[in-house]
Structure formats: C-alpha cells, structure tokens
Amino acid sequence: MLSDTSAVVTGASSGIGAAVAQALAAEGATVALLARRRDRLAALAETVDARAGGRAHVYQADVTDADAVRTAIDAAARDCGGIDILVNNAGGGTWGPALTADLADWHGTVEVNLNGVLNTTHAALPYLTRAAAGHRRGVADIVTISSAAGRRVPGPMSNVYAATKHAVGAFSEALRQELAEHHVRAGLVEPGVVVTELTTGGRAHAPDATRPTGYGLLQPDDIAAAVVFMVTRPRHAAVNEILVRPTEQVL
Numbered sequence: 001m002l003s004d005t006s007a008v009v010t011g012a013s014s015g016i017g018a019a020v021a022q023a024l025a026a027e028g029a030t031v032a033l034l035a036r037r038r039d040r041l042a043a044l045a046e047t048v049d050a051r052a053g054g055r056a057h058v059y060q061a062d063v064t065d066a067d068a069v070r071t072a073i074d075a076a077a078r079d080c081g082g083i084d085i086l087v088n089n090a091g092g093g094t095w096g097p098a099l100t101a102d103l104a105d106w107h108g109t110v111e112v113n114l115n116g117v118l119n120t121t122h123a124a125l126p127y128l129t130r131a132a133a134g135h136r137r138g139v140a141d142i143v144t145i146s147s148a149a150g151r152r153v154p155g156p157m158s159n160v161y162a163a164t165k166h167a168v169g170a171f172s173e174a175l176r177q178e179l180a181e182h183h184v185r186a187g188l189v190e191p192g193v194v195v196t197e198l199t200t201g202g203r204a205h206a207p208d209a210t211r212p213t214g215y216g217l218l219q220p221d222d223i224a225a226a227v228v229f230m231v232t233r234p235r236h237a238a239v240n241e242i243l244v245r246p247t248e249q250v251l
C-alpha cells in the first residue's frame, strides 16, 4: 500500500521506531532509518531488505543537532527520491522528583523530545509539501510519537517528560491546522507503557515494563500498527490522534 513512497523514521535503532520502520517497509515503503547507533540501524536495514523486499537507508544523526539532522534529511530525500512520511519517534528522558532534579537532565529531555521533533520537522517540511503536491499519493504525513503522558500527567515524577509530550501534542495540532490546505496530515500516536529499552532498562522512576501483568503489555508492533493505520488512509481521511494503552493500564 506504500509502494513508491519513502518514510523517515527517527529513533529507528530500537523499540517502537524499529518496529515502525519494519512495518512501513512491509507495506512497501523505502525507509530512511535515523538514530545515533549506526550498528543497530545497519542491522535493522539488513532485516528490512531481507524480509520485506523493501529498501532501507541508514543515517547516523543526533536529533538534538539541527545541522546534522538537516544533512541527514537532505541525504534521505536524495537517496529515497523525496520524503512522503516523517515519523518523529526518537525520544526518552528522565523521570524523578523535581526537588532533587538535575537541571541538565530536564534540559536534555526537552532537547530530545521537543527540540528533536522541531529539528526533524523543520528539515523535512519542504520535502513533505512537495510530496503532497505530487502525483504519487496526493498527501503526506507527519506522525509524532507522543505518549499517554502527553494527554494527562500520569503522576508525580513524570514532570518534564509529560511537559515535553504535551508540547509535541500542541505542536502537532498546530501543524495540522496550518498544513491542512497543503495536504500534509499531522498525526499523534500516544502509547501507554510499551515493552522497550525505555521501560526495561531499570531507569529510576521510569515506567516499568519488566513485571508480568498476566494480561500482557503493549509491544512495539502494537504501536507500529497504529502508525501504519494512520498513513495508509485514503488521502481525504486524516486520522489525527490515536491513544493506545495496555488493556489493564489505568492512568
């Protein structure tokens, strides 16, 4: 369904981003994989090539480095023949009590989760509007991976993480309003707790996906399915928001 399209996925070296890249490639998209860990991206590119028959290109970049992001996005557009879909997925951050927080950690979370999204979106917008105006699909997509914590603060300790996810939600909605006439859809996917390195790495106060629930937690593929649903709608239908929680998750 996505043959003749190309998608940039940030944070494609693990977790949700890797699953999204696989899923888009399985739909026929050429995928541009962007993250800092080149070896992980290269390994993923090999499985994309083998499994889907699709193509994958690798770009090592830190999303907090605006110049590096622009260079990578320009290269991706050149290598892939344009950009139809941008998935703003790279993210992370720290959780913990405000009273003892390290200010540098707060700034670091803003740098990745908010400024990273701004850097990639700014660099990709000219290519997205061009793709939307072209004849391939007549539409382009920006999908941003926010969080259930971007809809409501899930509790103490999530202070700056929740703030950045609320911010990208506002940014995505503003983009949606501005870009509607250009046929660039802006969608927000808001996962609850998903089993990834973020939730199984033992980070203090972070959501913990290491304890079995009996019913099962979300896997990266569950989120990838939501992204695929968004970007495979016909051009007249924009799915602007999808919240996906594990069945047993309360907040």
Ligand SMILES: NC(=O)c1ccc[n+]([C@@H]2O[C@H](COP(=O)([O-])OP(=O)(O)OC[C@H]3O[C@@H](n4cnc5c(N)ncnc54)[C@H](OP(=O)(O)O)[C@@H]3O)[C@@H](O)[C@H]2O)c1
Pocket (backbone or CB within 6 Å): 010, 011, 012, 013, 014, 015, 016, 017, 034, 035, 036, 037, 038, 040, 061, 062, 063, 064, 089, 090, 091, 092, 112, 145, 146, 147, 148, 190, 191, 192, 193, 194, 195, 196, 197, 198, 199, 207
């Ligand atoms: N897991 C959850 O429960 C959950 C819930 C809601 C929302 N989310 C969101 O889902 C997204 C993906 O997280 P995940 O759970 O899949 O965690 P993950 O497995 O730790 O993946 C994070 C990805 O982001 C990349 N990344 C981090 N900092 C980066 C930087 N400065 N520059 C470029 N890439 C960077 C990492 O790649 P490198 O380290 O190779 O750069 C990695 O590929 C994040 O935005 C997260 O906030 C996750």
